[in-house]
Amino acid sequence: MLDILQEYGVLLLIGEYPHGKLGGLAMTLIISFVSLIVTFPCAILIALARTGKNKPLKRLASGFVHCVRAIPLLMLIFWAYFALPVVIGIPIDATYTLIIAIVIYQTAYLGEIIASGIEGLPKGQMEAAEALGLGYIPTTFRILLPQALFNVIPGIVNQLTTIIKESSLGSIIAVPELSYAMLQVNSNEVTKPLQIFGILAATYFVLCFALSQATGVLERRISNRRTGRVVVGAVA
Amino acid sequence: MGYQLDFRKVLQGEYFGLILQGLQTTMVLFVISWVLGLILAIFLTVVRAIEFRPTQFLVAAFVEYHRNVPILIQLFVWYFGFAVVLPDVVNDYLNDVGAEIGYAIVALALNKAAYMSEDFRSGLRSIHPAQMEAARAIGLTYLGAMKWVILPQAWRLALPALLGQTLILFKGTSLAAGIGVAELSYQARYVEEQSFRIFEAYGVVTAIYMVISFAIMWASSVLSSRYRLRVK
Numbered sequence: 001m002l003d004i005l006q007e008y009g010v011l012l013l014i015g016e017y018p019h020g021k022l023g024g025l026a027m028t029l030i031i032s033f034v035s036l037i038v039t040f041p042c043a044i045l046i047a048l049a050r051t052g053k054n055k056p057l058k059r060l061a062s063g064f065v066h067c068v069r070a071i072p073l074l075m076l077i078f079w080a081y082f083a084l085p086v087v088i089g090i091p092i093d094a095t096y097t098l099i100i101a102i103v104i105y106q107t108a109y110l111g112e113i114i115a116s117g118i119e120g121l122p123k124g125q126m127e128a129a130e131a132l133g134l135g136y137i138p139t140t141f142r143i144l145l146p147q148a149l150f151n152v153i154p155g156i157v158n159q160l161t162t163i164i165k166e167s168s169l170g171s172i173i174a175v176p177e178l179s180y181a182m183l184q185v186n187s188n189e190v191t192k193p194l195q196i197f198g199i200l201a202a203t204y205f206v207l208c209f210a211l212s213q214a215t216g217v218l219e220r221r222i223s224n225r226r227t228g229r230v231v232v233g234a235v236a
Numbered sequence: 237m238g239y240q241l242d243f244r245k246v247l248q249g250e251y252f253g254l255i256l257q258g259l260q261t262t263m264v265l266f267v268i269s270w271v272l273g274l275i276l277a278i279f280l281t282v283v284r285a286i287e288f289r290p291t292q293f294l295v296a297a298f299v300e301y302h303r304n305v306p307i308l309i310q311l312f313v314w315y316f317g318f319a320v321v322l323p324d325v326v327n328d329y330l331n332d333v334g335a336e337i338g339y340a341i342v343a344l345a346l347n348k349a350a351y352m353s354e355d356f357r358s359g360l361r362s363i364h365p366a367q368m369e370a371a372r373a374i375g376l377t378y379l380g381a382m383k384w385v386i387l388p389q390a391w392r393l394a395l396p397a398l399l400g401q402t403l404i405l406f407k408g409t410s411l412a413a414g415i416g417v418a419e420l421s422y423q424a425r426y427v428e429e430q431s432f433r434i435f436e437a438y439g440v441v442t443a444i445y446m447v448i449s450f451a452i453m454w455a456s457s458v459l460s461s462r463y464r465l466r467v468k
Contacts, residue, residue, distance in 0.1 A: 069403070070449030072410035074421050075442050083434050086239070165306035172308075172414055179309060186316060193316040201305045201313055208304035 001195045008185050012203075015176055023176030025203065031095065031177060032164045035102040036156075039110050039163075042103065046111030047148075048140065051118045061111070068108035073166055077101040081173045098170045102163060109162070113155040117148035151226065154219040161211045165204065178203065239435075246436045251427045258423030259444060261337065265409040265419060268341050270402065273348030280353035285360070295353070302350035308411050310347055314339040315415040340412035348405050352398060359394030360386070392465045399456035406452060407445070420444060 005012075015023020022030070049061035068076075080097040092100075121144060129139040149156075171179035182200040186193055246252060284295045302310065315336065319327055330338065363386055371381035413422035424441035428434050 066450075066453070067446065070446040070453070071442055072407040072421065072445060074410040074413065075424070075438065075445060078421070078425065079438055079442070082428065083438055086434055161304070165304075168306035168308045169411070169414075179306070179312075183312075191320075194313075194318070194320055197309065197313045197317040201301075201309050204306055204309060205301065205304045209300060212304060 001199065004185070004189065004192065004195055004199065008181075011185070012178065012181050012199075015181060021176055024181045025178050027095070027176055028164065028167050028178040031099060031102075031167045031170065031175070032160060035099050035106065035163050035167070036160050038099065038103045039106045039159075040156075042107040043110035043114055044145070046107055047114035047118055050111065050115040065108045065111060068105060073101065073105050074169060074172070076105055077169055077173060080104075094170070094173050094175045098167065098173065098175045102166055105166070106159060106163060110156065110159050113152050113159065114148065117152035117155070118144055120151060121147055151222060153222060154215045157211060157215045157218060161208045161215070164208060164211075168204070241435060242433070243436050243440070245431055245433050246427055246440050251431055251437075254423045254427055255420070255440060255444075258418060258420040258441075261417065261419040262409050265337065265340055265344065265412055265417070266406050269344035269348060269409070270405055272341070272345035273352055273405070276345065276349035277352035277356060280349060281356040281360070284353070284357060299350040299354055302347045303354075307343070307347055307408055308414050311340060311343045311411060311415050314343045336412070336415050336417045340409075340415060340417045344405065344408060344412070347408070348401060351401050351404075355394045355397035355401065356390070358397070359390040359392075362393055363389050389465055392463050395463055396456070396460045399452075399459060403449060403452045403456065406449060410445075 012024045014026045015021055017023070017026070046061050046065065049057045050065070052058060077098060080092075080101040081094060084097065084100070085091050125143055125147070126139065129143045134143070167175075167177055168179040170177045171183055174180060179200065182196060186196045189196065246255065280295050280298070283291050286292075318339070319330075319335070322330070327335075367385055367389075368381055371385040372378070376384065409419055410421040412419050413425070416422070418426075420441055424437050428437040431437065
């Protein structure tokens, strides 16, 4: 197992960079973070439409969420990879198509999480803002969202774990991320698939397990803060 | 653009046959993994409920592995990794009868068992321990209290999460295409490659996925509201 890491360790961490394309674990992380960052504003829009008063917008957003949740991510990736370039007439890099597919998919899920955060706020918040004469924009961006987003931080971190796991589907359309790099190593070293995929599984495990433990800690901190309980040793 | 949509190409003849075969394989994967997953999940929940540290740790490790490693990688581990452990004779036999689908069922079932057992556990945990004590105090045995007091509430509490897992499993069967199981997504790709009908092939398959997913969502909401726990 060590000899595999010795021989391919660098390839698995950063791909062929700086002599070629960036890849491996670094690419997996970049894809995941970029996807989350692009998803975030889209998800907020969906959440605002879902919780808002505008009926047609509400229906549109709920239709989008339901449709996306009904399709496997792999089908979305196929659409983005094979059909989208035909529609817009220019070829797109596989990495971008993966990010596009993940963003569309996660907008639906993250949107629901943020919407539940907005709905979880006491009604009085909205009413007080209205009574003070605040308009829609300041009420949303200065009263509702800061609180709602703070309360759903654990949910957002949890979605990052999901995105990291979903980015492994990139190996099917040859995105040079961690799983794809490992498949290449496997085709070089035909005799050690158990070790190779063991290392791959362990890498994802360490990454996602650490993040999900962090989610647990955040969850406790935030719920303590909301209920006004004092945590011994807490910094915030 | 010069591209004429023509669904007749994929809705008849050989291509439609392939898509139907894909649908059949998807449903086989889905139903068998679901049943096996559920049985194993119940077993895991029982093992974890028994106060014995080593087995509890093993179940926890099993659950964490399946929750923190992508399903696609779990499929790879079984398909590429596990095969080398087996003797050649067994592998030859498996390859003759179609090893991919077997490995896919094993991987998906184990994965769902991990998630479902967590749902059962959180259903059990959300019932106050005082209910057990009260049931014992009025003279029920441990198993009696479980059967008449705890479980009827716990499974209702766990039901919405279980139904959610059902939908995720149905969509997850598409990942079996990654190890070459000829299910719906795999056939969509194949038909597209053969016929050059990108939008028709993906359109038809996406529609099939959506129809079944919506059916699962609808059934879930009916069942969830029918068996909602009406207390408090």
